[in-house]
Amino acid sequence: MFESAELGHRVDKAAYEAEVPELRTQLLDAQFDLLESAGFAVVILVNGVDAAGKGETVKLLNEWLDPRHVMTRAFDAPSSEEQERPPMWRFWRALPPKGKIGVLFGNWYEGPINARVEKDIKQSELDQRLAEINRFEQMLTREGVVLLKFWFHLSCKQQKARLEKLESDPLTRWRVTRADWRNYKQYDRRHDVAEHVVRHTSTAEAPWLIVDGSDERYRGLLVGQTLLDALRKRLDVAHKWQARVSTAPLPPQLDERNLLRQLVLDQPLDKKDYNKELERWQGRLALLTRSKAFCERSLVLVFEGMDAAGKGGSIRRVTAALDTRQYQVVPIAAPTEEERAQPYLWRFWRHVPRQGKAVIFDRSWYGRVLVERVEGFCSEADWMRAYEEINDFEDALIRAGAVVVKFWLAISDEEQLARFKAREVEPHKRHKITDEDWRNREKWPQYERAVCDMIDRTSTEAAPWTLIEADNKRFARIKVLRTICEQLESAFDE
Structure with a gap:
């Protein structure tokens, strides 16, 4: 050559x-x-x-x-x-x-x-x-x-x-x-x-x-x-340029069955049992992240879910078990001007943790195949190719020693409505409800379809999705903690 x-x-x-x-x-x-x-x-x-x-x-x-x-x-x-x-x-x-x-x-x-x-x-x-x-x-x-x-x-x-x-x-x-x-x-x-x-x-x-x-x-x-x-x-051709990407048609929905609708969202767990389980799993997580094995690993946690699904509460129960010098919580909102000037995944790569550290994403790179897809903020070609790019990104993290744990917190339409109304009347929670949250409820079916497609295309053997039944917040928090501990222990045994 x-x-x-x-x-x-x-x-x-x-x-x-x-x-x-x-x-x-x-x-x-x-x-x-x-x-x-x-x-x-x-x-x-x-x-x-x-x-x-x-x-x-x-x-x-x-x-x-x-x-x-x-x-x-x-x-x-x-x-x-x-x-x-x-x-x-x-x-x-x-x-x-x-x-x-x-x-x-x-x-x-x-x-x-x-x-x-x-x-x-x-x-x-x-x-x-x-x-x-x-x-x-x-x-x-x-x-x-x-x-x-x-x-x-x-x-x-x-x-x-x-x-x-x-x-x-x-x-x-x-x-x-x-x-x-x-x-x-x-x-x-x-x-x-x-x-x-x-x-x-x-x-x-x-x-x-x-x-x-x-x-x-x-x-x-x-x-x-x-x-x-x-x-x-x-x-x-600056204003006319467009990436040449062809996309296959989405499969039609022929019935009402999907991953989210099969979940029993209201799982029982009373307060007394919750407090016992919380102490147990937080203690176990604390020991795992302070162990010698974790010094050669890192932890990447991804929290996604419908509005008011309890992501913030679950994250607080996780961070309560971690050394404050050990983790970073990264809340993801609309990209800044600096972030829009770079390829989509750039703003997530910059937060990749070192060994012995954890990063917790409150919403994540999956925004491209969720909100950006549903709201039309990117083209179909962009969000369709994002599945492959996201899988490559997570594979790179895992090959470098990261344990990637991904949660979708699922709640019912009725439970979300009840939580929205409660937020409106509680002074310390009013900031958590916006007009956009109410508007998003109108697109519940579109978001549900996007979530199911996301899980089907990005739940891999190395980074599977864990679906959290979250109508009961106590049950959801315990399942999150237990899943993190089990995936860390599995990685340490490899």
Whole structure:
């Protein structure tokens, strides 16, 4: 796949100097059009052979563009904080917001390539990681990101000559390290692994551009012109652009049976038994989260349910058992301006806990397939693809050691009405009832259908949904605590 990049492409000095002024002007114009429209972000991935001009080319782009609006990140070996979270966590945090350009060195390709070159992972594991990367990049492009992937290439002979030239100059000698020469000695193996990676991740949405790194003027013009063309192409259709996603029709409902209607929502539990069970399960949860086994795990709790279903009360009984330094409660409402400028899952990735910590989501990423679906805040294509993206997100959390526990608190229409009326007359609860809550009752059937679809599509073997019969608040709180304890104990036994 690298044959064309070994032809020795060249641009002479006169032609280069004639083209650069106009290219710089157009790039700046396009960059400020991007900034003004803030309709999409640009992510540039820089990968390839050592000494192929990656750093020089990015430095050149920063000279040609306004660097205030270019976010350049270089990733080294992950820190201890990063190692305690899923591998993609640090890359999610580095994504540029809409209107900005992000340049990522040492990005999500670096780790899998190095691991395979060093034989730390098998070919099958590399292919699994590449499939995950393809889905991640597909998600980015469907969110509107312009994703440009540049692979800078040199032949083995060219790389050796380039390293020797850099090393012979006192001004550039520092740029050549032992690792560079070690990688050179592995050139053939790195070439084979890179070719496999490029071939399996060059997709219609995010193709690789192979850059001949032997001539600085050629590679600079090629990268600059490619970036300009991509910016102009998207800016020209900015208001008309739409991700090309096809969706299958939803299955028809042929009877009145569904998961929620099969629940017996009013489960008995008197106050005396409740107090005993509460002490028992809170104590058990306290011990589990203070155990040595939990130091190598994290806990992610997801609370969803109809309005007034008792999410807040259940969360308070959970946090009462935890060390206050150990957990964070994240209430999810409408996204902020900062959050709207990023891919949908970004605001949830930023709250992923370290090992030994817990995060509790009072509503969550499932808003896309619930309220956004029912209220029409996103397209059908957006919420239909969200099921797969959510499953991938939770799989990443679990592979990194998180125990993911998801609750749907279910109440009857009649019980919700009674709780709404009670809130209106209790001074300390009036803030918990709004006009929107009353309006949402009119869409009960639509929400019920959305919930059942959500459970069917996202209740996985690793992160199943637990349905909580919540007409009796005491029963619901105990079932929540018991479920958390049982899932933690199951994870510790693995």
